Amino acid sequence: MDSLYILQVIWYFIIGLFLAGYSILDGFDLGIGALFPMLAKSEDDKKKLFDIIWPFWDGNEVWLVTGGAALFAAFPYAYSTIFSGFYLAFMLVLFALIFRAVSIEFWYYDVKRRKFWVIAFIAGSIVPSLLYGVALGNVIIGIPLNNVMDFTGNFFTLLRPYPIVIGFLGLSAILLQGSSYAVLKLDGNLKERARSLKKNISVFFVIIFVLSIIITAIYIPSALSNRLYLVSIIAIIILWLLYWAYLSFKLNRDIIAFIISSFSFIGLWAVAGAIHFPLIVKSINDSALSITLSNASSSELTLKVMLGIALTGMPLVIFYTACVYRIFRTKADTTK
Amino acid sequence: MNAVLLSRIQFGLAAGVHFIFPPLTIGISLFVFLFEALYVKFNDETYKMISSFLVKILGVIFTLGVATGIVLEFSFGTNWAQYSRLVGDIFGAPLAAEGILAFFLESVFLGLLIFGRNKVSKKMYLLVSFLVFFGSHLSALWIIIANSWMQTPAGYAMAGNRAILTDFYAAVFNPSMLIRYFHTILACWITGSLFLAGISAWYLIKKRHNEIARALLKAAMIMFIFTAFAQFISGHASSVRVAKTQPEKMAAFEALWQTTPGAPLAVFGIPVESREKTYLNISIPKLLSLLIYFDSDATVTGLNEFAPSERPPVFAPFMSYHMMISLGSLFALAALIGAFLLIKKTIYTTKWFLTALIIMIPLPILANEFGWISAEIGRQPWAVYKVLKTADAVSIIVPAWQVLFSLIMFGIIFLLLLTIFIYLMTGLIKKGPAKNADGY
Numbered sequence: 206m207d208s209l210y211i212l213q214v215i216w217y218f219i220i221g222l223f224l225a226g227y228s229i230l231d232g233f234d235l236g237i238g239a240l241f242p243m244l245a246k247s248e249d250d251k252k253k254l255f256d257i258i259w260p261f262w263d264g265n266e267v268w269l270v271t272g273g274a275a276l277f278a279a280f281p282y283a284y285s286t287i288f289s290g291f292y293l294a295f296m297l298v299l300f301a302l303i304f305r306a307v308s309i310e311f312w313y314y315d316v317k318r319r320k321f322w323v324i325a326f327i328a329g330s331i332v333p334s335l336l337y338g339v340a341l342g343n344v345i346i347g348i349p350l351n352n353v354m355d356f357t358g359n360f361f362t363l364l365r366p367y368p369i370v371i372g373f374l375g376l377s378a379i380l381l382q383g384s385s386y387a388v389l390k391l392d393g394n395l396k397e398r399a400r401s402l403k404k405n406i407s408v409f410f411v412i413i414f415v416l417s418i419i420i421t422a423i424y425i426p427s428a429l430s431n432r433l434y435l436v437s438i439i440a441i442i443i444l445w446l447l448y449w450a451y452l453s454f455k456l457n458r459d460i461i462a463f464i465i466s467s468f469s470f471i472g473l474w475a476v477a478g479a480i481h482f483p484l485i486v487k488s489i490n491d492s493a494l495s496i497t498l499s500n501a502s503s504s505e506l507t508l509k510v511m512l513g514i515a516l517t518g519m520p521l522v523i524f525y526t527a528c529v530y531r532i533f534r535t536k537a538d539t540t541k
Numbered sequence: 542m543n544a545v546l547l548s549r550i551q552f553g554l555a556a557g558v559h560f561i562f563p564p565l566t567i568g569i570s571l572f573v574f575l576f577e578a579l580y581v582k583f584n585d586e587t588y589k590m591i592s593s594f595l596v597k598i599l600g601v602i603f604t605l606g607v608a609t610g611i612v613l614e615f616s617f618g619t620n621w622a623q624y625s626r627l628v629g630d631i632f633g634a635p636l637a638a639e640g641i642l643a644f645f646l647e648s649v650f651l652g653l654l655i656f657g658r659n660k661v662s663k664k665m666y667l668l669v670s671f672l673v674f675f676g677s678h679l680s681a682l683w684i685i686i687a688n689s690w691m692q693t694p695a696g697y698a699m700a701g702n703r704a705i706l707t708d709f710y711a712a713v714f715n716p717s718m719l720i721r722y723f724h725t726i727l728a729c730w731i732t733g734s735l736f737l738a739g740i741s742a743w744y745l746i747k748k749r750h751n752e753i754a755r756a757l758l759k760a761a762m763i764m765f766i767f768t769a770f771a772q773f774i775s776g777h778a779s780s781v782r783v784a785k786t787q788p789e790k791m792a793a794f795e796a797l798w799q800t801t802p803g804a805p806l807a808v809f810g811i812p813v814e815s816r817e818k819t820y821l822n823i824s825i826p827k828l829l830s831l832l833i834y835f836d837s838d839a840t841v842t843g844l845n846e847f848a849p850s851e852r853p854p855v856f857a858p859f860m861s862y863h864m865m866i867s868l869g870s871l872f873a874l875a876a877l878i879g880a881f882l883l884i885k886k887t888i889y890t891t892k893w894f895l896t897a898l899i900i901m902i903p904l905p906i907l908a909n910e911f912g913w914i915s916a917e918i919g920r921q922p923w924a925v926y927k928v929l930k931t932a933d934a935v936s937i938i939v940p941a942w943q944v945l946f947s948l949i950m951f952g953i954i955f956l957l958l959l960t961i962f963i964y965l966m967t968g969l970i971k972k973g974p975a976k977n978a979d980g981y
Contacts (some may be wrong), residue, residue, distance in 0.1 A: 260652035263607060267648045271640030273614055278637040281629025288618025288625075289936035295619050299612055303954060307610040307961075310601060314965050350781075355622075355938045447746045503630045510709045511634055518641035526645070529653050532660050 212508035213498040216279040217482065219515060221274030222400070225474040227377075229382065229467045230265040234258040236383015238330025239307060240324065243402055244387060250395055251323065255312065257390040260533055262309055264526060278511050282354055282501035283485040290348065290356025291340060294363055298333050305329025331376075338375025341540075342368030345481050346424055349487030354496055367424050374417045377410040378470055385466040389459040403462070411445070423478055433479035441472040545935045547944040548620040551951060553917070558955045560913060561906055562606035567681060567726070568733015569599050570647075570674040575656070575760060581663050585751055592670070594753075594974035595737075599673075600655045601969065605962055607648075612951065620944065621924075624934035628704045628925050631697050631712050632687055639683035645674030659866055678726065689718040691925045692916070693786045693917065704928055720782050724775045726911065729766050732905035734764040738904035740970055742895035750973050751977040753891055762879050762888065769876035772869055782921075784833045786860060787926060788842040790919035793853045794830060794862040798845045802839045803839035804829040809863070812855045817844075851922060858919040860914070863909035868904055875901065 237244070237254055245251045277284045285316055288295055306528035308325035315322060346367040349357040384403035418438060421428050428434050448465045481487070502508065610976060614636065617625050625633070650672040689833040696711030697704045701919055738761035744754035775841045783793040787950035791797075796812035796819045798802060806828035810819040832840075844852050875897065882888035887894075920926060924934040 260656040263604070264645065264649035264652055265609065266643045267640065270611055270614055270644055273618075274640045277614075277625060277629060278609060278633030281625045281633055284629070284633075285625035285936070288615060289620070289622035289939055291945050292619050292936070292939045295615055295947075296943075296950065298799040299615055300950060300954060302611060303608045306604055306611075307958060310604040311965065314912065314968065315961065337965035342745070354626075358939075400753075437797060465566045469664070499950065503633065506709065507630050507634055507706045510706075511637060514634075514638050514641055516646075518638075522641065522645045522649075526649050529649050531655075532653065532657055 209502075209505045209508070211250045212498070213502045213511065215512060216275075216502065217485075217498045218414075218478075220272065220276055220279065221270060221474055221478050222477075223275055225471050226468045227265075227268035228378070228474070229273055230268055231262070232379045232382035232470065233386035233463075233531030234262040234265055234383070234439075235305075235330045235334050235457075236379045236381070238326050238388055239380055240383050240387070240402060240514050241327050241330070243401060244395065245520060246398075248319075251312075251319075253391060253395055254387070255309065257387070259309070261530070263306075264529070266306070270406075279503055280485055280496075280501040281503060281506060283496050285520060286350070286354050286356060286486055286496055287340070287344065290358075291343070291363060294336055294340065295358055301329045301332035303329075305333075334376045334379045337372075339363060339368045339372035341375065342482075344486045345371070345445075345477065347487035347495075350486065350488040350494045350496070352494060354494070354501075357484040357490075359417055367420055368476065370413070370417050370420050374413045374473070377406065377413045378473060380406045381410050381466045382470065383426075385463040389463045390490055407470070414441070421480065428480045431479055434476060437472055437479055441469050441476070444469055444472065462492045542941060544939060544941040544944050545932050547941055547948055548933065548935050548939075551620060551944060551948045552613070552616055552805075554948070554951060554955065555609060556913065556917075557615060557617060557910055558959070559606065559609035560909055561959075562609065563677070564601050564682065564729040564732040564906070564909055566599065566601045566606055566737060566896055567677045567729035568668075568731070568736065569595055569602065570677050571600060571730060571733060571764070572757075572760065574667075574670045574674040577618065577667045581667050586707050590974045591753055591757055596654055598966070599967055600651070601962070601965055602645075603651055605958060608958065609955070620939065621934050621935055622936035622938075624924055624929065626725055627702060627929055627934070631690060631694075631704055631706045634682045634706070634709070634714070635687040635690070639680055639687075643680035643683060645676075647673050647680060650676065669928060671906040681725060681729065682693045682722055683711060685722045686713050686715075686718055686918075688720050690715050691923075692721075692920060693717040694925055694928055697928075699928070702929075716786050717779075720775070720778050723781045724772070724912075727775050728771045728905065730764060730768040731772060732855050732909060734761045734768060735872070735898070735905050736902055737761040738765055739899045742898040744973065745889055745972070746892065746895050746899075753974050757953050758889065759883070762883050765872075766876040766880045767882075769869075769872040773873055781833050784841070785812070787866070787920065789844060790841060790845045790858070791833075791918050792844045792847075793855045793858040794915065796855050796859045797829070797841060799845050800843035801839045802830070802840045803827040806832065807859075807863070810859070812859050853919050853921045858915050861914040861918070865908050865915060868908040868911070871901075871904070873907075901958060 237258055241251070241254065245254055249387060273284070304325040305512070306329075308329060310323040312319055312322040312326065340363075342361050343365075346365070350364060351357050381403065384406050386398050387399035388396055388403055444465060451461065483498045484495050485501055488494040488496070503511075573592050576588045576592040576595065580583070580592060617629075617632075617636075650669050653669050654666075654673050657669070661669065665872070690712055691843070692835035693714075693716040694704070695715040696706060696713075698707045701704070737757055741754040741758035741761060744750045745758065747755060780794075781858070795804070795807050796810060798817045800817075803826065805824035805826045807819065808823045808825060809821040810824075812819045830839040830841055831837040833839065844855070879888065882891050882894060922930050922932065926930040
């Protein structure tokens with residue numbers, strides 16, 4: 206195995222880590238945004254919900270920015286095909302993320318227009334939560350590509366059954382993450398409302414998860430003989446069974462719910478990586494035209510330099526991020 | 542209206558709107574750190590109140606920086622797919638480094654800075670303010686590394702029409718990087734200090750928050766004076782570097798149609814490209830040669846040396862370059878007068894100067910935009926100088942109507958954001974520093 210291939214595999218894995226990290230962290234504030242209308246029944250509720258995301262959402266969103274930049278740096282041929290191919294979808298995601306970012310901050314100061322900012326916050330949370338999974342579903346099931354790695358489909362190619370199911374899988378995982386976080390950090394009525402919401406979402410998640418297994422078996426039959434895929438699916442199922450067993454003994458430690466939700470997110474990414482490796486963007490018209498970690502990557506020197514930066518920088522990031530979360534761990538008084 | 546032109550306009554619009562905010566973030570973060578340090582040293586509540594007030598403002602500005610910045614990052618993939626493929630091997634790395642080393646640092650600790658004053662010790666909070674300051678300056682470094690590589694590429698080799706990294710150190714420390722970094726940081730400090738000087742000047746005129754306004758004005762003016770003068774030296778160094786590394790850009794800046802020994806410095810003019818003539822031209826003979834080469838008879842390269850298809854446009858770079866320098870000169874003049882008034886201690890009551898400071902608040906932002914217009918349009922037709930042309934860098938498969946759609950949408954969204962930003966900012970400033978210094 207040559208050193209270039211090893212670096213390519215490592216970077217495939219690192220991009221996966223960035224995406225998993227993004228899902229777990231920004232997942233909870235996107236989830237709260239998407240659930241806002243069901244969680245917040247008063248202005249006071251809204252303030253309490255914003256309180257638990259204000260210090261964190263910006264740092265969480267950096268995982269997307271850095272993950273995108275890492276994809277650009279490590280696999281520029283995949284980055285360019287996906288972003289230019291899904292142009293309108295990415296523009297929609299951008300508009301949504303812009304509105305989400307500003308609505309979180311502006312809601313507090315721009316009291317006259319709070320109704321507008323709440324709508325912007327909700328829409329800005331739901332749209333990306335749905336479209337991320339749609340994008341992932343598309344690259345996994347495959348899109349039409351030409352011999353210069355460009356997308357040859359149109360907007361409706363992106364809305365086939367498989368990507369739509371994955372879109373809802375991603376959305377439900379995000380809703381689960383958001384509601385678990387809300388249960389963990391809130392108190393009183395709001396906490397109980399979040400808890401009952403989380404129960405319903407769990408059911409929804411399980412249904413979509415089963416649906417996605419079925420649809421994957423139909424569209425990607427090779428998945429059923431893929432050991433890592435099967436192991437990851439079983440791991441997620443065991444995780445959930447353990448959690449329900451734990452709950453049924455009425456030992457309600459809210460942090461466990463959040464951890465389970467986070468781990469099942471990691472499990473989902475393991476599933477995706479298992480069936481997709483070594484592809485990044487599958488070609489549905491001609492498998493020779495698929496974009497893989499081998500034909501999409503940067504040079505060996507670039508991958509090596511980038512690895513040095515990532516190995517120095519990311520442990521530091523995780524360390525100080527954990528420190529900051531720890532500082533804010535008490536439930537009360539995030540703001541005045 | 543083709544996809545190339547529309548994509549250029551869209552990127553220019555997004556970059557232009559984005560660059561209103563990072564200089565303010567960078568400039569203000571310096572003052573937050575400064576006032577926190579003063580607070581820890583002298584335990585004076587005035588410093589704490591100033592710092593908390595600045596942190597509130599910083600939060601709003603930073604959010605807009607993030608919201609507009611993510612558009613740019615995605616744009617390299619959405620609108621400039623060929624660029625990403627052909628030079629991504631070198632260009633992608635500084636962007637990823639910016640994310641890993643700087644974005645996380647400033648964003649994570651900004652959360653603590655805005656909401657965590659009462660959760661950490663005074664010294665810890667000072668460290669937090671330093672990390673936000675450091676993170677924002679480190680972020681600027683990596684993006685300037687990336688953009689400078691587009692102006693003066695180094696440390697690469699061509700494999701067909703694709704650029705491959707051969708020497709990371711050479712690519713990072715390319716010929717224009719350090720000079721442009723200092724020039725940009727000074728511009729950010731000027732932007733921040735004049736912004737804060739203007740705000741404190743307004744409080745002094747309105748006779749509100751007197752003690753705070755005095756302290757803030759003094760700090761802002763000292764910073765402004767040093768940076769406005771330093772920027773002259775930095776600007777000069779930048780121009781010399783441009784003349785030596787991108788001669789057609791300097792020729793465009795000065796509308797130097799022909800190669801000229803003892804070339805004049807254009808002070809004013811209206812260049813018309815089709816006629817290769819500068820109307821209403823006021824120049825100082827031999828000064829350009831003197832400034833670039835320290836030899837008043839040295840030959841400066843003119844536009845005629847370059848094939849027409851490889852020359853930058855002249856009108857926009859010329860006008861924006863001269864506007865930037867005019868504003869820089871105005872800042873130096875204001876710095877001189879300010880220094881005089883500060884030494885005499887009459888600045889706090891010199892109404893006409895305080896009013897001038899308020900009016901001048903948006904001027905550094907304009908100067909920054911003019912600087913970027915000069916740098917980026919002056920580099921055309923190249924996306925990466927002598928490596929990749931802009932016309933070859935665009936996403937081939939994105940039809941023009943889609944770019945037109947996104948351009949219109951961004952136009953509307955940015956207009957909305959800017960309007961609300963100004964409304965909220967004036968509201969925050971009118972409310973002023975408060976007794977209670979925590980969170981929102």
